[in-house]
Structures are given as structure tokens and as C-alpha cells.
Amino acid sequence: MKPTSEPLLTLQDLAARWQVSLKSVRRIIARGELKVHRIGHQIRISPEDAITYEKLHRG
Secondary structure, three states, X not given: OOOOOOOOEOHHXXXXXXXXXXXXXXXXXXXXXXXXXXXXXXXXXXXXXXXXXXXXXXX
16 A cells, blocks of 8 residues: 555545535445545545545446
């Protein structure tokens, strides 16, 4: 994995970015549609993975 200069995103960051509820973001993760990084008990998403998800699920 190559190092990135952008910080990892929180679930709250994605919910605000996508204008959906936190529960909706958790459902996307539970379905395995979005790759996550677990750091202890925290869940983080790389900006690249968020962009990939957005490109695949444009409406």
C-alpha cells in the first residue's frame, strides 16, 4: 500500500459528504461495498476508496 498525504475519513465525514445518515454509511460498509481500515475500535476510509465507491454508484 502506498502512503497517502490525505487523512483517512471517518464515518461522519462520509455521511456529511454524501448527505446521508450515519446509519446509511454503516449499511454500505456492512454490505461490503466500501473498504474500511480498522484502527483499534475506530473505522476509517481512505479518500481513494470513497472516490472509487462514488464512481461506481453514481446515479
